[in-house]
Amino acid sequence: MTASRKSSLPVCLKSGNICRSPIAEAVFRKMATEAGVVDNWVIDSGATSDWNVGSLPDTRGLACLKKHGIETSHRARQVTKEDFKSFEYILCMDESNLSELNRKAKSVKDYKAKIELLGSYDPQNQRIIKDPYYGSDEDFEKVYEQCVRCCKVFLERNS
Incomplete structure (x- = not known):
C-alpha cells in the first residue's frame, strides 16, 4: 500500500467475516469503482x-449482492496486528466489535487505524448494523441497505 492510498477494513465478529463485513466491502468497492x-x-x-x-460469504449475502449487481470473490479472514498499522479506517458493525478491536489495538505498537462504527456514517442514525446470520433474506437486505447508506457518506467524506 502506498502512502497516497486510503484504506478501509469493515469488520464483524459473530459470523466471522461471512455476512456484514463482506457486504460492506463489496458495496464500498462498487461505489469507489463507480466514482472512479x-x-x-x-x-x-x-x-x-x-x-x-477461508470461507466464502454466506449464500444469502451473496444472493443479496447479486440481486443488486455486485459480485465478490472475498474469502473470510481474521483481523491481524498488521491491519491496525496498515489500514487507515477499521469500520466495525456493532459495539461488541468496537470493544474487541479497541482491546486488540492496545497490543499493537504505533497503530494508526481509526476504529469506528460504520453505522456512525448512517444518515438515518442507525449506528448498529445487526448480524443477519440467524435471520432471513430480508435481514440481509436490511444490512445491504444500511451499508449502502453508510458507505456512500463514508466515501463522500474521505475521497
Whole structure:
C-alpha cells in the first residue's frame, strides 16, 4: 500500500467475516469503482474471530449482492496486528466489535487505524448494523441497505 492510498477494513465478529463485513466491502468497492476512485483505495474486510477463515460469504449475502449487481470473490479472514498499522479506517458493525478491536489495538505498537462504527456514517442514525446470520433474506437486505447508506457518506467524506 502506498502512502497516497486510503484504506478501509469493515469488520464483524459473530459470523466471522461471512455476512456484514463482506457486504460492506463489496458495496464500498462498487461505489469507489463507480466514482472512479477505486485505485485510490485499499479495500478488504475481516473478522475479530477465526471461525470461518477461508470461507466464502454466506449464500444469502451473496444472493443479496447479486440481486443488486455486485459480485465478490472475498474469502473470510481474521483481523491481524498488521491491519491496525496498515489500514487507515477499521469500520466495525456493532459495539461488541468496537470493544474487541479497541482491546486488540492496545497490543499493537504505533497503530494508526481509526476504529469506528460504520453505522456512525448512517444518515438515518442507525449506528448498529445487526448480524443477519440467524435471520432471513430480508435481514440481509436490511444490512445491504444500511451499508449502502453508510458507505456512500463514508466515501463522500474521505475521497
